[in-house]
Structures are given as structure tokens and as C-alpha cells.
Amino acid sequence: MAAELNGQTPGMDVLSAIRSKRDTRAFTDRSVPDDVLGRVLDAARMAGSAKNRQPVRLIVVTDPEVIEALKGPCDFAAWIHGAPVVVVGCVERSDSIRLQFDLGRHLQNLMLAAHAEGLATCPVTVQRVADVSPILDIPETHEALMYIPLGYRAAGGEAPPAIASPRLSMDEYVSYGSFGG
Numbered sequence: 001m002a003a004e005l006n007g008q009t010p011g012m013d014v015l016s017a018i019r020s021k022r023d024t025r026a027f028t029d030r031s032v033p034d035d036v037l038g039r040v041l042d043a044a045r046m047a048g049s050a051k052n053r054q055p056v057r058l059i060v061v062t063d064p065e066v067i068e069a070l071k072g073p074c075d076f077a078a079w080i081h082g083a084p085v086v087v088v089g090c091v092e093r094s095d096s097i098r099l100q101f102d103l104g105r106h107l108q109n110l111m112l113a114a115h116a117e118g119l120a121t122c123p124v125t126v127q128r129v130a131d132v133s134p135i136l137d138i139p140e141t142h143e144a145l146m147y148i149p150l151g152y153r154a155a156g157g158e159a160p161p162a163i164a165s166p167r168l169s170m171d172e173y174v175s176y177g178s179f180g181g
Ligand SMILES: Cc1cc2nc3c(=O)[nH]c(=O)nc-3n(C[C@H](O)[C@H](O)[C@H](O)COP(=O)(O)O)c2cc1C
Pocket: 021, 022, 023, 024, 025, 074, 075, 076, 077, 122, 123, 124, 125, 126, 158, 159, 164, 165, 166
């Protein structure tokens, strides 16, 4: 039986999850159990936000026709019909990038929790934000900026090694005291 930690059953540890997560765009037909999805959504919910304003709302979409319609506002979403679930990330309309940062925190929590639960994900950018609102009845106060399709990984769902995205070296990525210093 898994060890208990502060009343929680630990999944993959955080550093392992961060290091091993690869964005994945192909999924099996297996549906996502409600309890698994619930834990993933709860991990997103627990993200902090500036002044605890909590401007983020998530919409869970499982209807294949609606998932198909969600491709329209995006330029790089031709593959999302393969996902059994698409989580749509909405945030209060604002000129402040702090709210977009909040949405990013929520969705990164969601993706890491999904990974720890054995689910694959990949963020999708909405290029034509206004076009999502009528599909999902999103009120004027909020806008959908990103989707997170999720499901169980199909073989070959990640970018092949030849085009997989390498990361910057630590020397390129981090400088000390000044930019490039
Ligand atoms: C903000 C953001 C937007 C992204 N938008 C898309 C997208 O619209 N469509 C897509 O297929 N992948 C999208 N991606 C996935 C990136 O292509 C992926 O994170 C990157 O290539 C690293 O992939 P890796 O996990 O294979 O290293 C997005 C990622 C981020 C962080």
C-alpha cells in the first residue's frame, strides 16, 4: 500500500514530474475516470493568484462535437479531437499580465498533476480568443486563452527525437547579478 504523507497518497514526486513531463499530442481511447480528473482539477484550483483574486475558471469539455468546434479559434490544434477531455482555461479579462501569469500557474499545476496521475497533456494556444466564447457560453467578464487536452498517452504522442525541443543549458538560461553576467 502506498505510504501516506500528511493524509495524502503521494504520486510522482514534484522534481521527477517536472523533469519527465513531455508535451503529448496523441491519446488512446481510454476515458479518464472521474476521480482522476477530479484530483487533477483540484491541483489546478489550489494554485495561488495575485492578491488571491482567483481570476481563473476551467471548463471541462468531453463532447466530441464541441472539441471539434474548439479547433476553429486555434492555429495549432488539428490533433485535439484525439483527447477524451479538453480543459479550457479561462481568466478574467484584463490588461494586466498578472492574470495571465495566474492562468499559467493553474494550468502548469494541472499538467504536472495529470502527469503524476499517468495522463498526457499538451498546452494549446487560442489565437482567436473571441471565437471561443460563443462555443462555451463564456461571459463578457472572462476569456479563454489556452486549452489543455488530456488523456492516456498513445505511443508516439510526443514530438519525435529529431524535432523534440531541447532546453537551454544552465549557462545560457541563468545569469547572476545582471543579464548575461
Ligand atoms: C504557452 C504555450 C503554448 C503552446 N501552444 C501550443 C499549440 O498551440 N499547439 C501545440 O501543438 N503545442 C503547443 N505548445 C507545446 C509546445 O510546442 C511544447 O511545450 C514545446 O515544444 C516543448 O515540448 P516538449 O515537451 O516536447 O519538449 C505550447 C506550449 C506552451 C508553453
